Amino acid sequence: MTSQENAPEAVIGRAGSYEKGVARRQEILDRAIEVFRERGAGGTSLRSIAQSIGVSHAALLHYFDSREQLLVAVYERAEGQRDTSGDAAESALDVLVKAAMINVGVPGMVELYTSLVAASLAAEGTPSNEFFSARFARIRDELTQRLTAEQAAGRLRGDVEPADMAALLIAASDGLQIQWLLEPSVQLERTLETFSILLAPTS
Amino acid sequence: MTSQENAPEAVIGRAGSYEKGVARRQEILDRAIEVFRERGAGGTSLRSIAQSIGVSHAALLHYFDSREQLLVAVYERAEGQRDTSGDAAESALDVLVKAAMINVGVPGMVELYTSLVAASLAAEGTPSNEFFSARFARIRDELTQRLTAEQAAGRLRGDVEPADMAALLIAASDGLQIQWLLEPSVQLERTLETFSILLAPTS
Numbered sequence: 171m172t173s174q175e176n177a178p179e180a181v182i183g184r185a186g187s188y189e190k191g192v193a194r195r196q197e198i199l200d201r202a203i204e205v206f207r208e209r210g211a212g213g214t215s216l217r218s219i220a221q222s223i224g225v226s227h228a229a230l231l232h233y234f235d236s237r238e239q240l241l242v243a244v245y246e247r248a249e250g251q252r253d254t255s256g257d258a259a260e261s262a263l264d265v266l267v268k269a270a271m272i273n274v275g276v277p278g279m280v281e282l283y284t285s286l287v288a289a290s291l292a293a294e295g296t297p298s299n300e301f302f303s304a305r306f307a308r309i310r311d312e313l314t315q316r317l318t319a320e321q322a323a324g325r326l327r328g329d330v331e332p333a334d335m336a337a338l339l340i341a342a343s344d345g346l347q348i349q350w351l352l353e354p355s356v357q358l359e360r361t362l363e364t365f366s367i368l369l370a371p372t373s
Numbered sequence: 374m375t376s377q378e379n380a381p382e383a384v385i386g387r388a389g390s391y392e393k394g395v396a397r398r399q400e401i402l403d404r405a406i407e408v409f410r411e412r413g414a415g416g417t418s419l420r421s422i423a424q425s426i427g428v429s430h431a432a433l434l435h436y437f438d439s440r441e442q443l444l445v446a447v448y449e450r451a452e453g454q455r456d457t458s459g460d461a462a463e464s465a466l467d468v469l470v471k472a473a474m475i476n477v478g479v480p481g482m483v484e485l486y487t488s489l490v491a492a493s494l495a496a497e498g499t500p501s502n503e504f505f506s507a508r509f510a511r512i513r514d515e516l517t518q519r520l521t522a523e524q525a526a527g528r529l530r531g532d533v534e535p536a537d538m539a540a541l542l543i544a545a546s547d548g549l550q551i552q553w554l555l556e557p558s559v560q561l562e563r564t565l566e567t568f569s570i571l572l573a574p575t576s
Contacts, residue, residue, distance in 0.1 A: 209496065212491065212492055213492070213495075280494060281491055281494040284491035285488060285491035285492070287487060287551055288484055288487035288490075288491050289416070289488070291415075291483060291484040291487065291551065292412050292413060292416075293412065299555070303556060330567055330571070331567075334560055334563060334564040334567055335567070337552055338549065338567065340548065340552070341544065341545045342548060343544075343548075344551075345543060345544025345547040345548040348494065349513075349540055349543070352494070352505060352506045353510065356540050357537055357540075361540055362541075364534075364541065367532055367533060368533070368571040368572070369571070
């Protein structure tokens with residue numbers, strides 16, 4: 171009986187500490203985002219990340235199993251904080267250009283993105299591999315839907331596959347952000363916008 | 374006088390050991406290429422790279438100042454061993470597609486490329502930053518020249534900037550190789566070849 175009587179409080183207690191844990195985890199991620207804003211986390215160990223965001227190595231390991239898991243969580247949270255989703259009326263290209271211009275304003279996040287994508291290629295089943303496989307699939311699907319609708323409405327040339335174009339647009343945007351960060355004379359926005367010429371309906 | 378008399382021999386001696394050094398350095402790079410062929414060097418320390426390619430940590434440090442310098446040298450040598458340069462008659466797109474198809478046959482090199490590009494974004498003046506800034510500039514120039522010639526010959530639509538298209542083609546190829554490695558249902562070759570439709574002269 172005692173255990174039953176105590177159960178609700180115990181549950182509340184657990185829920186309370188669970189919520190505290192979630193809040194603490196998000197606080198750690200937000201501090202990491204600040205630290206990585208200018209430069210990504212390139213080459214730094216979990217221990218030195220802990221130091222630079224001002225938490226103990228042990229605390230970091232309490233919330234994240236590995237450096238990679240932490241970095242994926244940082245990227246995911248940073249992305250969630252930016253509103254890069256377009257409304258239904260926007261074209262695939264407009265959504266993409268808007269997201270790219272937001273990204274390059276935070277060079278450390280482009281670097282973090284690129285290094286995590288590189289890590290995702292190393293082995294299946296790792297945190298970065300699962301995150302980026304799912305993320306690319308989701309964004310390709312979203313853009314494919316927009317492009318299919320644009321093609322049906324006669325706003326996209328009819329002789330290309332929407333799914334291919336979705337992959338191509340994402341690839342071009344990812345690659346151009348990198349080239350622009352290395353060489354600002356590369357015309358990121360203008361070059362991406364060229365797709366509006368390339369993809370225009372042929373008359 | 375003695376030093377003058379000895380000079381030619383000393384020079385030959387130095388040249389000999391210099392040549393031996395060059396050969397040894399290339400041997401190390403070739404072994405690293407073999408080790409990294411399937412998986413890149415992701416996350417491994419210089420010490421563990423030394424172990425996996427079967428040389429001492431000290432020997433590796435004799436030839437390379439840092440892990441990053443070694444990895445840039447590995448990538449540079451691996452790229453030099455592949456003939457990805459097109460002959461003068463080939464179109465920019467054909468050169469690009471051919472290079473992409475060779476690259477994805479060596480997943481570890483795509484991973485190494487992507488992780489070094491990520492590192493190159495972290496700070497100016499690092500080995501990866503200098504290598505990739507120069508490499509992107511060189512490849513953009515090469516493709517721009519081809520595209521300019523194609524435009525003059527009426528084989529490329531006239532309403533796009535060759536320099537923008539060069540950056541765009543490279544970006545799309547880099548990005549698509551990554552997406553294809555993560556999700557083989559992404560149609561790498563067909564999608565890149567779509568550019569022959571998108572860039573065709575408008576009549």
